[in-house]
Amino acid sequence: MLKGLVKMKRNLDQIRNNISRRKQLNAKKSHSFSLLDDEERYGHTSFPSSTDTKEVNRKQVRVHKLFLAVILFLTVLILEQTSYALLEKPKSFVQDALTEDLPFATVQAWYDDHFATSFLSFGRDKPYTEASQSDGTIPVSGIDQEDVKTFNEGVYIKVNEQKQVFPLERGTVIFAGTKPETGQTIILQHADGQKSVYGHLESIDVFHYQFVDEGNPIATVNPDESVGFTNMFFSVQDGEQFLDPFTIILGDSDE
Structure with missing residues (x-):
């Protein structure tokens, strides 16, 4: 009977040990399972939000x-x-x-016709007055024929004293700087798409994309002291074609 009790005790101890090991194993599995992502736990791919x-x-x-x-x-x-x-x-x-393909002058002219103000001038244009074009100025039109000479695509206008230069008509400055052929040069784009070029200037009084009227001086020319005069270059271009500037420069000479 004593042997039977000892054997029973051993069996109970073994059962307790088995239960204890089983609990420890289940605890480890539960902890590992809780650390898994949804993708690993359920077997599908998680997507970003x-x-x-x-x-x-x-x-x-x-x-x-x-x-x-x-x-x-x-x-x-x-x-x-x-x-x-x-x-x-x-x-x-x-x-x-x-630069040149953008119709700045056309847009400005349309805006002026509808709203009567200049939005490209940046406040530097002066209103036109009759007194602004005096003997000390060069309006491009109305010059004596003897002072005009043809040169390549344009003409040279002889200037014997310091004068201001006024544009052919209102437009937008698309170039104001130095060119190898014509020195200090201004190119204006006009509302009809034509461009007028003014070269061999002494000083430039406008800047890129400024809108100017006929009554606003754009530059100054001075005679060469060694010869007593200078030749201001002028030309008109319509697309790739150069127009005859004589009809513009001498158009008012008979009035």
Whole structure:
């Protein structure tokens, strides 16, 4: 009987040990299972939220825009700094696209007709007065024929004393700077699409994209002290064609 009691006790101890080991094993499994993602626990793929997706898309768009802007900037810079013959045509296209092809004067004329104010002048244009064109000025029209000489696509106007230069008609300045052929030069774009060019100037009194009227001086010319005069260059261009400036310059000479 004593042996039977001892054996029973051993069996009870073994059962208790088995129960204890089983509890420990279940606790470990439960802890490991709680650390699993939904994807591992249920066997499906988790997807990012729509908010995260939109934020990623916005960042990608900004990066793409910045990348394209840098490429465009570098392309224009390379075209401007390169003198290879193969690049002259695209270089010219870029320059035209950024300046002359834009109808600034046409837009300004339309705006003036409808709203009677200048939004491209930046406050630097002066109102036209009859006294503004005196003996010390050069209106492009009404000059004596003996003072005008034909040269290539334009004419030279002989100037014997310091004078102010007035434009052919109102328009927008699309170039104000120095050119190899005509020195200090101003190019105006007019409402009808034509362009007028004024070269060999002493000083320039306008700036890029400024809108000017006929009564506003745009430049000054001074005679060369060594010869006593200077030749101001003038031409008119309609698209790629140069017009005869004599009809404009001498048009008022008989009045």
